[in-house]
Amino acid sequence: MMAHALSTEQQEVMGLLLGSWFYDELGVAKRADIAEVVTLQRSDRRPDRVEVSGAQLAQASDVAEAKGHKVIGWYHSHPHITVAPSHVDARTQGQYQTLDDGFVGLICAVFQEGDSAMGSVRVVAFQSEDVANEPGGFADGSPPAYDDVVSKKPLWRPREIPVDVTRQGSSVPHLRALANLQDALFEEERAARRKHADAFFADAVFRKGVALLATDSLHPLIHVVASKLAAQHARCAAAKAKLALLRPPNYDDL
Numbered sequence: 706m707m708a709h710a711l712s713t714e715q716q717e718v719m720g721l722l723l724g725s726w727f728y729d730e731l732g733v734a735k736r737a738d739i740a741e742v743v744t745l746q747r748s749d750r751r752p753d754r755v756e757v758s759g760a761q762l763a764q765a766s767d768v769a770e771a772k773g774h775k776v777i778g779w780y781h782s783h784p785h786i787t788v789a790p791s792h793v794d795a796r797t798q799g800q801y802q803t804l805d806d807g808f809v810g811l812i813c814a815v816f817q818e819g820d821s822a823m824g825s826v827r828v829v830a831f832q833s834e835d836v837a838n839e840p841g842g843f844a845d846g847s848p849p850a851y852d853d854v855v856s857k858k859p860l861w862r863p864r865e866i867p868v869d870v871t872r873q874g875s876s877v878p879h880l881r882a883l884a885n886l887q888d889a890l891f892e893e894e895r896a897a898r899r900k901h902a903d904a905f906f907a908d909a910v911f912r913k914g915v916a917l918l919a920t921d922s923l924h925p926l927i928h929v930v931a932s933k934l935a936a937q938h939a940r941c942a943a944a945k946a947k948l949a950l951l952r953p954p955n956y957d958d959l
């Protein structure tokens with residue numbers, strides 16, 4: 706998810722969270738354990754358009770079920786803007802919660818101005834509370850007037866949820882997710898090119914997109930994998946040296 710969020714500075718990226726819910730004795734979802742993420746291709750690349758299509762949701766559900774997980778939430782990135790959920794985010798989240806009230810939203814704020822470390826990432830988890838019936842809310846004073854429908858009266862208010870990050874044993878699934886991400890980003894570029902096939906600059910834009918993908922995303926990943934491999938070789942050599950010390954002496958030599 707972090708790698709996905711950091712893969713582009715210009716646009717928001719999004720995906721779904723797979724894992725499981727833990728319930729209390731009343732059957733209320735108390736905790737959501739995120740096991741992995743599915744990166745999604747955005748059909749609309751304009752800012753703040755991060756809707757998930759029904760087909761994408763169904764496909765992700767199949768992937769989740771095959772691994773014994775469920776789709777338990779969604780994430781998207783906020784490049785260059787605050788980590789706080791927008792009104793649109795609160796509404797989107799509220800709509801998801803009508804499907805399952807344990808559904809959770811994650812936002813990754815990346816490329817923050819003024820951050821001491823450019824690579825730092827802020828993450829917030831949130832759910833939305835229905836405030837339509839509260840004083841000043843959308844449905845306060847029924848029936849709602851037409852003006853209320855088009856006005857800015859809030860329907861949903863975001864509420865922050867504590868996040869706990871734990872380290873998982875193997876990094877292989879993460880590397881696989883990073884590799885899949887390359888495919889998803891490449892497919893986005895191809896889809897954008899197909900969509901604008903008759904524009905005379907479509908080829909140039911596509912080539913620029915693919916070149917940026919290679920320099921900003923693929924090459925750093927190759928470096929990460931190469932350094933991991935070197936570290937594994939070093940650990941392997943150290944383990945072999947230890948093993949040689951632990952071997953019983955060869956008594957034939959005595």
Ligand SMILES: [Zn+2]
Pocket residue numbers: 753781782783790791794812
């Ligand atoms: Zn947002």
